[in-house]
Amino acid sequence: ITRLLKPLRLLLLGAPGSGKGTQTSMLLKQIPQLSSLSSGDILRQEIKSESTLGRKAATYIAQGKLLPDDLITQLITFRLSKMGWLKPPATWLLDGFPRTTAQASTLDGILKQHNTDLNLVVELDVPESAILERIENRYVHVPSGRVYNLQYNPPKVPGLDDITGEPLTKRLDDTVEVFKKRLEEFKKANEPLKVYYKKSGLLCTVSGESSDIIFPKLLNLITSKFGQ
Ligand code: ATP
Numbered sequence: 001i002t003r004l005l006k007p008l009r010l011l012l013l014g015a016p017g018s019g020k021g022t023q024t025s026m027l028l029k030q031i032p033q034l035s036s037l038s039s040g041d042i043l044r045q046e047i048k049s050e051s052t053l054g055r056k057a058a059t060y061i062a063q064g065k066l067l068p069d070d071l072i073t074q075l076i077t078f079r080l081s082k083m084g085w086l087k088p089p090a091t092w093l094l095d096g097f098p099r100t101t102a103q104a105s106t107l108d109g110i111l112k113q114h115n116t117d118l119n120l121v122v123e124l125d126v127p128e129s130a131i132l133e134r135i136e137n138r139y140v141h142v143p144s145g146r147v148y149n150l151q152y153n154p155p156k157v158p159g160l161d162d163i164t165g166e167p168l169t170k171r172l173d174d175t176v177e178v179f180k181k182r183l184e185e186f187k188k189a190n191e192p193l194k195v196y197y198k199k200s201g202l203l204c205t206v207s208g209e210s211s212d213i214i215f216p217k218l219l220n221l222i223t224s225k226f227g228q
């Protein structure tokens with residue numbers, strides 16, 4: 001268990017399948033003060049509940065395209081405020097938002113209005129060869145966002161979530177074809193986003209082939225900056 005001495009407001013960046021969700025779960029276990037929000041998880045819950053937003057989002061997600069900036073920004077900032085994350089000194093982690101410079105500067109503006117800010121951005125740098133294989137073996141528990149990998153991190157009972165026993169599903173965008181498109185979209189948006197966060201001095205990179213290699217590096221980075 002790690003206790004942070006200063007509030008952490010972290011953004012995780014990384015290619016699809018780079019393990020943002022896995023690192024998030026590992027961090028939540030290790031740092032009890034931390035809470036997380038994943039844009040992809042929220043969208044998958046909206047799709048599952050067949051909301052108007054979910055239906056709209058599904059058409060983009062199924063094609064591996066990004067949602068329009070205003071749509072996703074409204075959704076996420078509403079959640080941020082509902083969860084009390086706009087009130088400093090909250091400690092939190094974002095996965096999947098912002099992912100364009102437009103989203104990043106809107107978020108910065110909103111945080112600034114509330115006298116708070118992002119204070120760390122970490123890119124998970126995983127070789128492309130490793131990620132496609134992960135995508136093909138990936139199953140998710142939509143209500144919680146928990147991620148399983150049939151090879152590296154299988155559920156205790158095949159097809160069922162470890163905690164709730166509810167069924168796992170395959171993401172509709174985890175196919176070879178859609179994955180290619182997602183990777184392309186990621187690369188296009190990620191370069192300018194990295195430049196944006198480099199300019200504000202927030203960007204760090206953690207590299208590795210597997211989540212078990214990345215996690216200790218990530219935790220080290222966080223504790224070296226935020227205490228204990
Ligand atoms: P991973 O495989 O690590 O989960 P990913 O980034 O491909 O990576 P999600 O973050 O779950 O997957 O996002 C899935 C889809 O949801 C995206 O392809 C996109 O259509 C949509 N989406 C999620 N976040 C955003 C965002 N910030 N802006 C636009 N679209 C988004």
Ligand code: MG
Nearest residue numbers: 020021038040
């Ligand atoms: Mg994810």
